[in-house]
Amino acid sequence: MGLRRSGKSSIQKVVFHKMSPNETLFLESTNKICREDVSNSSFVNFQIWDFPGQIDFFDPTFDYEMIFRGTGALIFVIDSQDDYMEALARLHLTVTRAYKVNPDINFEIFIHKVDGLSDDHKIETQRDIHQRANDDLADAGLEKIHLSFYLTSIYDHSIFEAFSKVVQKLIPQLPTLENLLNIFISNSGIEKAFLFDVVSKIYIATDSTPVDMQTYELCCDMIDVVIDISCIYGLKEDGAGTPYDKESTAIIKLNNTTVLYLKEVTKFLALVCFVREESFERKGLIDYNFHCFRKAIHEVFEVRMKVVKSRKHQCQM
Numbered sequence: 001m002g003l004r005r006s007g008k009s010s011i012q013k014v015v016f017h018k019m020s021p022n023e024t025l026f027l028e029s030t031n032k033i034c035r036e037d038v039s040n041s042s043f044v045n046f047q048i049w050d051f052p053g054q055i056d057f058f059d060p061t062f063d064y065e066m067i068f069r070g071t072g073a074l075i076f077v078i079d080s081q082d083d084y085m086e087a088l089a090r091l092h093l094t095v096t097r098a099y100k101v102n103p104d105i106n107f108e109i110f111i112h113k114v115d116g117l118s119d120d121h122k123i124e125t126q127r128d129i130h131q132r133a134n135d136d137l138a139d140a141g142l143e144k145i146h147l148s149f150y151l152t153s154i155y156d157h158s159i160f161e162a163f164s165k166v167v168q169k170l171i172p173q174l175p176t177l178e179n180l181l182n183i184f185i186s187n188s189g190i191e192k193a194f195l196f197d198v199v200s201k202i203y204i205a206t207d208s209t210p211v212d213m214q215t216y217e218l219c220c221d222m223i224d225v226v227i228d229i230s231c232i233y234g235l236k237e238d239g240a241g242t243p244y245d246k247e248s249t250a251i252i253k254l255n256n257t258t259v260l261y262l263k264e265v266t267k268f269l270a271l272v273c274f275v276r277e278e279s280f281e282r283k284g285l286i287d288y289n290f291h292c293f294r295k296a297i298h299e300v301f302e303v304r305m306k307v308v309k310s311r312k313h314q315c316q317m
C-alpha cells in the first residue's frame, strides 16, 4: 500500500516481471485494487494486492477486514523524495486498522526512491520517518505494534534485498534452511551460499555469515545471465521447454580467484555459491555435499506439503 505515485506498481513490475527501472516512468498510476497471484511461477506462494493511494476505509464495498485477515505482511511504500506527512498519516490509519483485524501482520515500511538522496540525507530521512511513525503509534497507545523500515530503490538491488527480508519472515522453515546452508558451506569450503527464487531473485535463505550487497548483486547478475543465455540457446527450436530445469547449472570464474557456482535445487529455487578457486578444485566434494543438501531441502518441503494437505483434509472433514 502507499500513496499514489509512491512506486508500488514499479516495485511489482521490477521485482516480479523483470521490467527495467527506466520503463516504469511510463506506468500508469494505480487507480484500482489489483490482485496478482505469484504462486504459479515462483516458490513464494503468495498474492500481491496493489492498492490505489487513497483507499477509503469507510467505503462499504471495500472489504478490508477480509483482506487483512489473510495477510502475512503489509508493505507500505513511502516516497522519500516527496513531502511524506500525508503518507505518514495514511500509514498510521492503515496500520491501526489492519492491526485491529489481524495482530499477526508484519508491517514493513519501504522508504522508497532513495536513489535521489545523498547518504546523509538517507539516514536523516529514515530516522525522521521512524521517529514520527512510532510517535504516532505511541500517542495512540499502540507502541506494541512493531514497524520495520527499509531504504529502497528500483535503480539498484536494495528493492530485491528488502523484499527478500520481508519474504524470509514469512517462511516458517527458515531456521532449518539456514542450518542446512551452514552445514553445506562449512563442509564444502564455500564462502557464501544463497537459496534464490529464480523468477524474482528474492533470496529466501542464506547461511549465517553476513550478507554483503556486492556479493548479492553478483548472484542476481548471474541468475540473469544464466536465464538469458538459456532462453536464447537452451530452448528447443520450436521454443518448447523451459529456461530453467533439473539440468540447470552454471560456473562463472571471476578474475579475482572467486568462482560463482549455480545449481538447480527445485523447480523454482537455485543455489548460488561463492567459492575460492582453490576450494573449487574439490568440485567432487562440493557436488556430493550439494546432492545431500538438495535431498534435505526436498524433504523439508515435502513435509510442508503433507502438513498443508492434511490441514486441508481436516478442514474438509
Ligand code: GDP
Pocket: 002, 003, 004, 005, 006, 007, 008, 009, 010, 011, 021, 023, 024, 025, 026, 027, 028, 029, 030, 112, 113, 114, 115, 116, 152, 153, 154, 155
Ligand atoms: P504507484 O502509483 O504507487 O503504483 O506508483 P508508480 O509505480 O506508478 O510510480 C510512480 C513514479 O515513480 C514512476 O514515474 C516511477 O518511474 C517512479 N519510481 C518508482 N520507483 C522509483 C525509485 O526507486 N526511484 C525513482 N527515482 N523513481 C521511482
